[in-house]
Amino acid sequence: MQIALLFIPSLRIALLGIAAIPFIYYALAVFSSLRFFAGRKPHSRAANEFLPPVSILKPVRGLDPEAYENFASFCRLDYPEYEILFCVGDTSDPALPVIQRIAADFPRVTIRTIIGSGREATNDKCAKLARLTDEAAYEHLVINDSDVRVEPGYLRRLIAPLANPSVGAVTCLYAPDPDASQGATWVQHLQEAGMLSDFYPGLFVAKELDGIKFALGPTIATRVSCLREFGGYAAIENRPADDLLIGRLIAEQGREVVLLPYAVATVPDFQSFGELFFKRLRWMTVMRHMRPAGHLGLIFTLGLPWTLLAIALAPRPVIALSFLFAYLFVRSLLTLIVGRVGLRQRGLWKQLLLVPLWDATATVIWAVSFLRRTIRWRGHDYVIVNGQLVPARSGGGVSAAAQHVEH
Numbered sequence: 001m002q003i004a005l006l007f008i009p010s011l012r013i014a015l016l017g018i019a020a021i022p023f024i025y026y027a028l029a030v031f032s033s034l035r036f037f038a039g040r041k042p043h044s045r046a047a048n049e050f051l052p053p054v055s056i057l058k059p060v061r062g063l064d065p066e067a068y069e070n071f072a073s074f075c076r077l078d079y080p081e082y083e084i085l086f087c088v089g090d091t092s093d094p095a096l097p098v099i100q101r102i103a104a105d106f107p108r109v110t111i112r113t114i115i116g117s118g119r120e121a122t123n124d125k126c127a128k129l130a131r132l133t134d135e136a137a138y139e140h141l142v143i144n145d146s147d148v149r150v151e152p153g154y155l156r157r158l159i160a161p162l163a164n165p166s167v168g169a170v171t172c173l174y175a176p177d178p179d180a181s182q183g184a185t186w187v188q189h190l191q192e193a194g195m196l197s198d199f200y201p202g203l204f205v206a207k208e209l210d211g212i213k214f215a216l217g218p219t220i221a222t223r224v225s226c227l228r229e230f231g232g233y234a235a236i237e238n239r240p241a242d243d244l245l246i247g248r249l250i251a252e253q254g255r256e257v258v259l260l261p262y263a264v265a266t267v268p269d270f271q272s273f274g275e276l277f278f279k280r281l282r283w284m285t286v287m288r289h290m291r292p293a294g295h296l297g298l299i300f301t302l303g304l305p306w307t308l309l310a311i312a313l314a315p316r317p318v319i320a321l322s323f324l325f326a327y328l329f330v331r332s333l334l335t336l337i338v339g340r341v342g343l344r345q346r347g348l349w350k351q352l353l354l355v356p357l358w359d360a361t362a363t364v365i366w367a368v369s370f371l372r373r374t375i376r377w378r379g380h381d382y383v384i385v386n387g388q389l390v391p392a393r394s395g396g397g398v399s400a401a402a403q404h405v406e407h
Contacts, residue, residue, distance in 0.1 A: 011016070012313050019310035023301035025205070032204035033334065037342040039262050050163035052082040054155060055136035057143045059128035060086055061139065063094040064147045066267045071098065071146075075106035078152040083110040083137055087128040095146070095371060121237035122382065122389040127241075130233040133224060141219045141227075148264040149177050149265040158221045168255025169222040169247060172235045173200065173217040175343055177265035186270045186354070191276055193351040194358040196339040197331055201300070212257040215247030219264050222250065229253045236389045240286045240375070263343050277365065282377060284369040289384040299367055303327050304359035331355045 034035050056074060064070065074084055097114070103111040114135055115224045116129035128142060135405050142158060144150075161170045176184065176192055184192075206214070220243065227233065230249040236242055247257045270276050288295040308328040314320035339345045374392045381392040 005232060007093040012315070015313055016310055019306040021300045022306050023326060023330065025301045026303060026334065028208070029201035029205050029334055030330065030337065031307065032208045033201050033342065034311050034339045036207065036259075037202045037337070040260070048367050051080055051160065051162055052162075053377075054079065054083075054138045054140045054142055054159060055102065055132075055138045056084045057129060057132040057141055058086050058097045058146060058343060060083065060088050060099070060146050061093065061124060064269050066149075067095060067098050068101065068145065068394055070149045070267060071102045072106070073151070074147045074153055075109045075111075075149070075349065079155040080157060083112065085112050085114065085222070087114040087117060088133065089116060089124065089128075119128050119234070122391070123203045123237050123239060123242060126233045126237040126239075126242050130237060133227060133232055136224065139224050141222055141224060143222075144264070145218050145266075147269050148174070148218050149267060151265075154264065155213065157262055157324060161221060162223065162259070164256075166256050167258055168226040168253060169215055169220060170258045171212075171221075171243075171247065172218065172219050172260040173263040174266045175345065175378065176265040177267055179326065184268070185271060186350075186402060187271065187273050187276055188372040189373050190271075190273075190351045190354045190358055190361070191268070191283040193335065193354040194280075196343075196345075196348075197355045198358065200342075203332050206209050206279065207259060207370040211251070211325060212259045213248050213251040214244045215250075215257060216259075217243035218266055220246060222246070226250055226255060228255070228280045238390075239391050240377075240382075241290060242383060244290070261342065271369065277361065278376065280362075281372065282364050282366050282375045285291070285372045285375050286384065289387065295366075295369070301360065302358060302363050302366065303331065305363050328356075331359070355396075356359065 007249060016307070058071075058074075071084075076216075086095075088096050088099070099111075099113055103113070114128075114131060117124070117131045119130060121128040121130075123125035140159060140227040142155065142160060150185050158170055158172065161167045175195070176188065200381045203214075207372065227246075227250075229254060233242070236245050236249075239245060270279060286293070304327065307323050310323040314323065332355065335352055335355055339351065374383050376382075377389075382389045383392045384390075
C-alpha cells in the first residue's frame with residue numbers, strides 16, 4: 001500500500017510533465033511563425049525583370065463554387081506572356097461550358113482545353129497533369145487547383161524565385177477569399193481556424209527543422225525540366241498526396257523548394273461539418289501511411305487533450321488554471337501571428353473562438369485515422385498499399401489489385 005501511495009504522486013507528476021510537452025512545440029511554432037513572416041522581402045524590381053513565358057496548368061473535374069470567377073481571375077493577370085491549359089475528363093464534365101465561356105469572354109488570353117488524360121491511373125489529377133505537362137508550350141509551369149482565385153500580380157510574385165537556377169519549385173499559402181467568404185458558415189470559419197492555428201504553424205516548424213520538402217496543391221510553380229528529373233506526374237499517377245510528393249521529389253534532386261509568405265485565395269468547396277471532417281480525415285490517413293512515425297508524434301502537438309488531462313490531475317487549482325491560461329494564450333497568439341501579422345486578415349475573433357473546437361476535432365480525427373483502412377476520394381474507396389492508391393473491394397476489403405501491389 002505504501003509503495004502504491006508513493007507511486008501515484010510520482011505518476012501524477014510524470015503525467016503533468018508530459019502534458020507540458022505540447023507547449024514546447026507551441027513555443028517552437030510561435031518562433032517559427034514569427035521568423036517565417038519576418039523574412040518576408042519586398043518584391044524587388046530585379047525580380048520583376050525575370051518574366052519568362054508561363055504555362056498555367058489546371059486539371060478540372062466537376063464544377064466548384066464560383067468557378068467562373070476563379071477561372072476569370074487567371075485571365076486578368078499582369079504578365080506579358082502566358083497560356084492557360086485546362087484538362088477535363090470528357091465532354092460531359094459540367095466545368096466544360098464554363099471554360100468555353102471563359103475562352104469567349106477573354107479572347108486575348110491563350111486558352112486551350114484538353115479532353116481526357118489519355119492515361120489509366122488511380123490519381124486522375126496526376127494523369128491529367130502528366131498530359132498537360134506534355135502539352136505545355138513553355139518551360140515554366142504554374143499548377144493550381146480549380147478553387148483558386150488570384151490577384152493580377154500573382155504570376156510575377158510566384159515566378160520570381162525561379163530566376164535562381166538552384167530553385168526547383170515555388171509554393172505559397174492559401175486563405176479563404178474575403179469576398180467569397182462574406183456569407184461563410186461556421187464550418188468554414190472552423191476550417192480557417194485550423195489553418196491559421198494548426199496547419200500553417202506546423203509547416204513553419206517543418207521548415208525550421210528540416211527545410212521545405214513539400215509543396216501545397218493550390219499553387220506550385222516549377223519547370224518542365226525539374227519534373228522530368230524524377231519522371232514527372234506520370235511517376236506518381238497512382239500515389240496519393242501528389243502535391244506533397246512533388247515538393248519532396250524536387251528537393252531530393254538537390255533543388256530548393258521555396259515557400260512564399262504570400263497567400264492565394266480559395267473558395268471553400270464544402271458546406272457541412274461532416275464534409276470538412278472526412279476531408280481532413282482522408283488527408284490524415286494518407287499522412288499516416290506516408291509518415292507513420294511523424295504521424296504518431298503528432299500526439300505531442302495536440303495541446304487540448306493534454307491540457308484537460310493536466311487540469312484533471314493538477315494537485316492545486318493554481319496549476320490547473322496555469323495550464324488552461326497557457327493553452328488559451330498560446331493558441332490565440334499563434335492564430336493572430338499567422339492570421340493578422342502574416343496574412344493580414346481582419347475580423348479574426350470568430351476564428352479565435354473556434355480554435356478549441358478545432359483542436360478537439362483535430363484530436364478526434366488523429367485518433368480515428370489509426371482505425372481507417374480505406375480513404376474515400378471523389379466518390380470511390382481506396383486502400384494505400386506500399387504508398388500507392390489501389391481501389392478497395394466493395395465493403396472496404398482489400399481488392400485483388402491491392403494484393404497484387406502488396407506482393
